[in-house]
Amino acid sequence: MIICRTIADLKEKLHTLRSGGKSVGFVPTMGYLHEGHASLLRKARERDDVVVLSIFVNPMQFGPGEDLDRYPRNEERDLALAESCGCDLVFLPVQEEMYPSRPLTSVKISGLTERLCGASRPGHFDGVGLVVGKLFNLVSPTRAYFGMKDAQQVAVIKTMTADLNFDVEIVTGEIVREPDGLALSSRNVYLSPVQREQAVVLSRSLREAKEMCMKPGMTSGGLIKAVREAINGAQDAVIDYVELLLYPSLEPVPEDQPLNELRETFIVALAVKFGTTRLIDNALFDHTGGESACSEQ
Amino acid sequence: MIICRTIADLKEKLHTLRSGGKSVGFVPTMGYLHEGHASLLRKARERDDVVVLSIFVNPMQFGPGEDLDRYPRNEERDLALAESCGCDLVFLPVQEEMYPSRPLTSVKISGLTERLCGASRPGHFDGVGLVVGKLFNLVSPTRAYFGMKDAQQVAVIKTMTADLNFDVEIVTGEIVREPDGLALSSRNVYLSPVQREQAVVLSRSLREAKEMCMKPGMTSGGLIKAVREAINGAQDAVIDYVELLLYPSLEPVPEDQPLNELRETFIVALAVKFGTTRLIDNALFDHTGGESACSEQ
Missing domain, CATH: 3.40.50.620 (HUPs)
Structure with a gap:
């Protein structure tokens, strides 16, 4: 080499x-x-x-x-x-x-x-x-x-x-993850043992979002709220952003948009701080294919 | 081809x-x-x-x-x-x-x-x-x-x-010029016969600047003033800018800078409008070589 x-x-x-x-x-x-x-x-x-x-x-x-x-x-x-x-x-x-x-x-x-x-x-x-x-x-x-x-x-x-x-x-x-779901990042090394344990909340909240997104009546705003609540369940987590946007245009989606009617790929992206360490994670939701809605990318 | x-x-x-x-x-x-x-x-x-x-x-x-x-x-x-x-x-x-x-x-x-x-x-x-x-x-x-x-x-x-x-x-x-000095430009075609005749003032003012620049006591501000006056001698000329700057950094030169003491290459650049037609021209002054000061580039 x-x-x-x-x-x-x-x-x-x-x-x-x-x-x-x-x-x-x-x-x-x-x-x-x-x-x-x-x-x-x-x-x-x-x-x-x-x-x-x-x-x-x-x-x-x-x-x-x-x-x-x-x-x-x-x-x-x-x-x-x-x-x-x-x-x-x-x-x-x-x-x-x-x-x-x-x-x-x-x-x-x-x-x-x-x-x-x-x-x-x-x-x-x-x-x-x-x-x-x-x-x-x-x-x-x-x-x-x-x-x-x-x-x-x-x-x-x-x-x-x-x-x-x-x-x-x-x-x-694709995103590569630790066995518990935490997305690999060079910055994970900054986390204290307690923070490391709590940091799993990022990927867990996204997994839950995948399950919730096709519930009848689930809106963009409703999904963001649910993800925020899941993350706030971790004691030391401070949310920088949780957003749901079209991907790859990153155009906004109205809060009251029913997700099961959205026929475009969207992303739920989040940035969360633990102390001085800022972690990001995201999940793509492919709604272009009809049946394959909310499937993993 | x-x-x-x-x-x-x-x-x-x-x-x-x-x-x-x-x-x-x-x-x-x-x-x-x-x-x-x-x-x-x-x-x-x-x-x-x-x-x-x-x-x-x-x-x-x-x-x-x-x-x-x-x-x-x-x-x-x-x-x-x-x-x-x-x-x-x-x-x-x-x-x-x-x-x-x-x-x-x-x-x-x-x-x-x-x-x-x-x-x-x-x-x-x-x-x-x-x-x-x-x-x-x-x-x-x-x-x-x-x-x-x-x-x-x-x-x-x-x-x-x-x-x-x-x-x-x-x-x-290098700049290619008409026999009377006007710098070639695709935009010269816009000029009326009268404007075309007057437009020679751009190159003439720069040629005069070459002659004046080494006069004892000639400053940056003095040279700009002389060029502006020469251009304003053409009835239809409207000056957009006349500037003297270091080249290629385009950093400003103090107005009271004696030009024969300047040991850097500088440019006198101008933009002048005739009606709706905007023409530009410039001359470089090489003051890095001592004796070769103000020589043509």
Whole structure:
């Protein structure tokens, strides 16, 4: 497995690896890899000739007071995991390599970024758009792989890719969960044992929402209320947001909308804080197929 | 010469043309080509294996009330000129091909776009950034060629290219002028005979600025005042802006700055309206070399 720490080295090594028209699968990450990242790497390994992983904690997508300084890192373990998934090349730039000076350019994706994490974390998706644009130009992947835990990020990146005509296919991976349901996240390491136990409420509330959503008379507002009540049952949980939106447009759904009459895919997305640790989770509800309503994506 | 009107056709034809690792030189334009565009095509022909021209009147870089609807077009003449310059492929998309739906993504370049045409035409450079980003991704050029008449555009595109790590070398071409000095522009066609005669004041005022700039005691403010007075000597000229800025940073220069003490390259840029027609011109002053101060770029 090749490790590149500079852009010049990345370009040289990639040029050799992809020669003869080989396809390149790219998994961009902020490191501290878990099974969710591994599932994306394995998916890329199945489909692409060359698998590239990037590890870069992108300062531009963190706001003031967020956890940039304490974001967990473990390069040695990340490299071992990447290698075990059949990764060919890891791009591990330092900050000065990605941002030799403060960038003047920003990539804004309007509409999609005004809700959910975009509302809670102003500027977050500008930073994501910028770094993903940079990485797409540096790696020129055939396919790029993103996890659905960050469902809004997936919608944003798909839109940016289409609007800017990046010649990249966006492939998504399902949310990977702990046995008790907690969605894997690099940030789970921040949780105290008590918080970790309570954090299962995120996935449990979404599972309950799946069961409730087709009840006659269940509305958008009713489902949100039920999810909020379930989460508030956990003593230390502080809700950032619980929203029900169309997906991937992230357009709002009227509160009084009966869900069994909705013929579009929607998402229930939530962000919950335990102490200083902010966790997100979501579930997609496919109402386009009639009979398959509320089935797991 | 190949003519492509769809993205799919462009990609297919380009794939064949560039096979074997040929370099691609790209000249993006809004058509109604003149000798300035031709000089860029010939420059590309000298340096690159494959020369690609795009002609697309990009609606996203026009503001409300600007001349989008009456922007001059002459496809037949453009194609003949492109062919005579040795162009290999012309990309001529319709609007629906470039913008199948209203784009949610915008590319903003801050700092550089807050003065000159960026101030006079709000949103103009967001539209330029978006379409150039799209075209770079569609054409993947080795080099892209831009004329220095749009000096601010060159600064903006160089910054965007570096910030987003586009793997494209930006090559600039000098301003091409009519025998009397008027900078070539597709918009010159709008001028009435009287306006056309008066429009020579733009280039003449810049030539006079070149002569005056090293006079002992000449300040930034003094030079701007002299240029404004020269332009106002033309009866129908209405000044939009006359500015003296560092180039390419476009940072301001204090009004009382003695120019013969300035050890940086600066630009005098102007925009002047004749009736509804807005013309721009500029001159670069290279003060980095000591003796070569105020020499033509």
